Amino acid sequence: MNSEVEQEYWVYQIKGTPYQVIQLPENATDFPHPFIIPDENRSPDGLYAIGGNLNPGFVLSAYSQGALPWTAVENLKYGIDWYCPLDRFVIFPDEIHISHSMKSLLNKHIYTVSKDKDFDAVIKKCSECNSRNKQDGAWLGKEIINTFTRLNQLGYAHSYEVWNKEGELVGGLYGLEINNCFLGESMFSIEPSGSKIALIHMCQQEKKYKFLDCQFETPHLKSMGGRHIDIDEYLEMMYG
Structure with a gap:
């Protein structure tokens, strides 16, 4: 500091x-x-x-x-x-809400999820598919992609990839891991619910995470159990 x-x-x-x-x-x-x-x-x-x-x-x-x-x-x-x-929107892994339709989709075992198998492809897809990127000009442009790629190489940034049965990358997300907190950066879906599958998998498999920082509220993240906490609680949990 x-x-x-x-x-x-x-x-x-x-x-x-x-x-x-x-x-x-x-x-x-x-x-x-x-x-x-x-x-x-x-x-x-x-x-x-x-x-x-x-x-x-x-x-x-x-x-x-x-x-x-x-x-x-x-x-x-x-x-x-x-x-x-000062107000943060987070998901606590043990509070993740999975709708009946998502449970049905997951039970079909159509998709597989990996971690850090292709970080470069995930961040590239986020750049191509993210509506914020299209609206704001190249928010997720070359410089920030290079930074997060290096952070992935250093072990701080991670990606989760969703693959269909044909082996195609159809969804995913990436973010930073700091003190067992996952700070989500961006996600994408090529097939319906691709990013949701990645998020659910992460919450279910990474029990060490204290919370997932969603940055800002969106309807679909709220429907999955996201809620607001203040920055004091946020930092206390990060360093507690």
Whole structure:
């Protein structure tokens, strides 16, 4: 942590109301503590810092503080946007909800699931299929793909792949593992429920995980048992 280092701030406005955002130097090595900015000065959309870099060590530092990058790197004007929402949406593995239709699908044994068999293919498919990537320009572009590929090589990032009977990759997800917490980054489905199968498998097989960080709420993740916790509980569980 570098909470003792004097910080520089940007003023960030939403509908005319100013909020503080930390300005990070490009050569930063540690992400600032998530509570440096007082609650009353924090951006309600979760934007916490701008700048920094995508070096694997800095990215790990950011995620360890509850922050994540959320910008199309190729389209940056001021630097990388780092979000650190006070409200987090997570799934606890023992609370995963499997619908009757999903149970029926799983019982047919149409698909098999692997871990880290083809990380490169999973992150590429996430980039191609993710609607956020299409809307925001190349959020999951070359630079961040390179970073997470390196983190996979270092043993921090993991993928789960879903294969059909023809041996085709039809779903999957990837994310970071920090202190037995899985911080989900992105998922994709080529065949219906492909990403759900990967998620269910992970929750059922990886008993060590304290929680799966979904980043933000979506209807299908909520239907699978996702719920909100605050960042204090989030970090306490991560380091408890």
